[in-house]
Amino acid sequence: MRQFLSILLLVVAPLTPAFAQEPPAYVGSDACRDCHEEQAQSWDGSHHAQAWMAPSEASVVADFDGTQFAHDGMSVEFSQDGTGYFAKVTEKDGATTDYSVHSVAGIEPLQQYLLETGNGRLQSFDVYWDTERQVWGHLYPDQDLPPNDGLHWTGPYKNWNARCAECHATGYKRNYGPQTRSYRSTQAEIGVGCEACHGPASAHIEWTIGKAPPAGLTKTGFTMDWNAGETAIQQCATCHSRRETLEDGNPVPGTPYHQTYALSLLRPGLYYSDGQILDEVYVYGSFLQSKMYAKGVTCMNCHEPHSGELLAEGTAVCTQCHSTAGNPDFPSLPIADYDSPAHHHHPEGSEGAQCRNCHMPEKTYMQVDVRSDHSFRIPRPDLSAETGAPDTCTTCHEDKDPAWAASRIAEWFPDAKHRQPHFGSAFARAQIDPIRASGDLVGIALDEGQAGIVRATALYLLQGAASAELAGQTANLLGAPDPLVRASAASLQQAAPPQERLERLMPVLGDPVRSVRIAAAKAVLNVPQSSMTRSQQAVVGAGVQDWQRSLRTRLDYPETHLVLGGLALTMRNAQAAERAFREVVEMDPQRAEAWPMLVQLAHINGGPQAARRVLIEALSNVPGDPALLQLQEELSR
Template identity: 55%
Template sequence: MSVVFSQDDAGYHALVTEADGTTTQRDVHSVVGIEPLQQYLFETEPGRLQSFDIVWDTEKKEWFHLYPDQILQPEDGLHWTGPYKNWNARCAECHATGFEKNYDPATASYHSTQAEIGVGCEACHGPGSDHVEWMRTHAKDDAKQNPGYGLTMEAQAGTQGWIEQCAGCHSRREAYGDGNPLPGTPYHDAYRLLTLNDGLYYPDGQIRGEVYVYGSFLQSKMYREGVGCLNCHDPHTTELIAEGNALCTQCHSPAGNTEFPTLTLKDYDTPEHHHHETGTAGAECKSCHMAEQVYMGNDWRADHSFRIPRPDLDAITGAPDACTGCHTDETADWAAQTLAEWYPQSSHRGPHFGDAFAMALQNPVLSKNRLVEIANDDETADIVRATALALLKPLQDRDAADETAALLDDESPMVRAFSVGLQPVAPTEAAVGNVAPRLSDSSRTVRFAALRQLFGLPVERLPEEVRIDHDAVMAEWRRSQSYRADFPETHLVLAGNALVHRDYEEALAEFRKSVALDPQRLDAWSMIIRLTSALEDERALRAVVLAALEANPGSTELRNFAHQLEVVVPSKTTSD
């Protein structure tokens, strides 16, 4: 793909030549970002905005391609015109204030609205109209008794409240609603936070994919001790409140910080601690404790788990370490030995959850006992405990379910939700005993987890009170899914739900919707072929196989399907 940008009295334009040779003139609708890169949006259909892959580097003053190794045809789902690069669905809710997506699945069109471009006051504090009304009807002295000023989020919201408000955008999550939730909505009522999944995080919890900070921060000792986003970041300027090591030494110093009484009073900003020459990159706190990764081509982002380097784990977890990230000519063994010499009395070289998570990815059976131990350890971060529970689920082990059953009442919605996923169920009152009460949990994340665990049960055989709760949460869940009808993966979920209820026609319809949005969804195509083979005639089956291969001509899996089903495919379709 190549592009020629231009400007005239009518605005900004882009002449885009695709990999298939087609050329299209596009008008630049708007720009996203300030620095270090700016990305451009094109309106490919009325109301539909797509994020273009060629962006502007504000530091180097040059254009670059976000995915230089990708050569994609326009019909590919990952192409910039595809569903995964759609601004309305994937980006706008965190880059606009008062955003409502308003997707119409019948016409596959958007009628999105927003109150303000960018992140404005109402994005964090709630409707300004409520604030104006409060000020109009209250005397100034009322503020002393009720300092909220009519805002849904205000200064008295507390550290946890503001962390969750920031996390709405600064996290890798699945939204339950359409557009922006009302500021102040509890996080786990608005979103499902992803765990420390393989591909997003390394087994030791370090950032790998683009995870947007929150999942990292939840792992940190700082979070556990009550540190919040606003202790380091000015929310209105987006700047740090201090420069360099001064940001850290506002607390980590001989004087400490009275707000955090558990601090060890010590001088950390000294060669005796960091063992590097003062003024060099190695002497900066962030170099060792907030290793950075680059995303979006040139945007360096720091790991907010504030971890102590563990090069001794590298061979087990496959994760990078801060030491060899700088000393690229050295090995992890060298780094581990050096740290042992520098800190011979360190207590930070013992067992780590990363060992168990790495093992679980290879052999979950052997890691079962350790995963149960991590899940039940209330001194461990909730996101780590939830991940341990998620790794236990494929085992379907009754002992693991019994040993973690107490977590169904844990304070953390995330832990409760994933502990539900371990509980066995069957269509009897006794078998749903641990899961059914979670249908009325205060957290939407937990309610949905309980519902998923009951998928496939004959509802009519459930006790009446359970059936009532089940139907209410099912309606809530379906409403949530309807807001994501423009996501190919949503239709895979709905198809899966239809399959467990043996509604094969509905499942087939949902799989078809998935490939209509993303023709490269081989998982959906394979199910369409299987269901078509069972439900329809040979002519329909051949048409489906040919359509699948036309969209994915290089797929060995689909060619094997065609061979097994004795579907004759033209040679030009099966060629790579």
């Protein structure tokens, strides 16, 4: 096995825990049931409880009685006997393999099956069971995914250990071995058990018999305090968010979100320009945009925490606050009758009268899984032409266009206070010409009335127009209260002159939030050490080590090795860079951005013949890639 770890990955101290001492031990959900029977029964039928299960007659809902499914040259035969459940898979290349079903994920509207492919790897099979239609289906029916494609179900992006398990298990650790490319994953419990949200419960059990909890825990012996609103939201967000992980597996419940995750901003490809959901982003980034979040609403104001169900049916979940009675917990809420035609302008009881259909537009993922946008936005069909975002009105009124919808809303609500300029217009322009949009983006970033994730996204989009001037205009945001804003402001400082950048980011390298420190460390990486004092070198070195520690926990991601390759190039270590980019294409041969770098590094490290060999290999995996064709022309001279 080649040695592919970059010399940049030093052996460093363990990650700093979120608590002053070792956290309590996990005891399992069954230990909670005797005292909390009502909550346990509510949880039993929840999606959390059924997020990951061992295969059994009770958990498997699909038809494994000799059923077959075929798609795009691949076929599979499902069977079962007294020993388990099986899938006989014949791939497009003709290879046939018998797999036993290791475990089951989910319960509705679809159920997936995890197959073990060796070296401790669990892979999420692309063929799923549609629990509503009672048929087999394929998650990606329009994609050509042969076995050598990184997006094939056996590839790195469908790996359960790395990509899924931490949100489907309690007390999970990936335990990836980079030298052997194998896993020794562990968990306290499969499924999202009691302790996945409340924290390990051994100290709580001791509290019930009179033993005082250790310092740093709640008065009842938990790591997590569900009475703290922002803490509760962040705990839900550990799974219900699109993010980059900064450590291995589940953080101990109660750990601040931004210590262990870097939240994905409202980036193109993930969200529409106006912040509506596009790709699967899992709620949190949407909710942070909402006025409800800004006013202190939490997940549990709408969802029963143990069953996961809504607290009320239909519009009643909204009218518990949005009504003529109001809600004393939210005194700034306007008192009005929203559940009437005077507000929604649709017949009572119709789909158009349902709050969610106007304020929480839905999008379908995984072919059958419908998700609601949690930004609770006011419909703005007047912005659709500019932002390219969907219009919830014409989603139902398919025979109409957004201009029609905008005119109707203007008739119903002539007061223009909800039709003011929207950040989505500037974000849409920034995707075309970030320099021309930069003035508006700076205004949004500096506007404290905007949601933090919106301000952070404006700073992110400014990177396309980055300059020393823009870095100076936004430097004060390095001290903003929101860690998303601080992290994005730190990244934008890469455009500042080295000495100014270093001076501005030295305090940020000591930020109490890890995601912010890492953003600052990335921004100062190429500042010459010769321009630093010894104390500055020490601070920068600690920040870079923080980043390195987070990278070490994701060595099973091709994306990580792209970063390591870039780091090695920054440090002028061509051999380490070649090893890193080689690992990228070993994991995913279709990562086109890695191959040209690998060809050029082969030339540096091994000469023109080595480069030509790598080029032939590259073109066999990504034929027609423009960068590779350019290199082919250069090497043929």
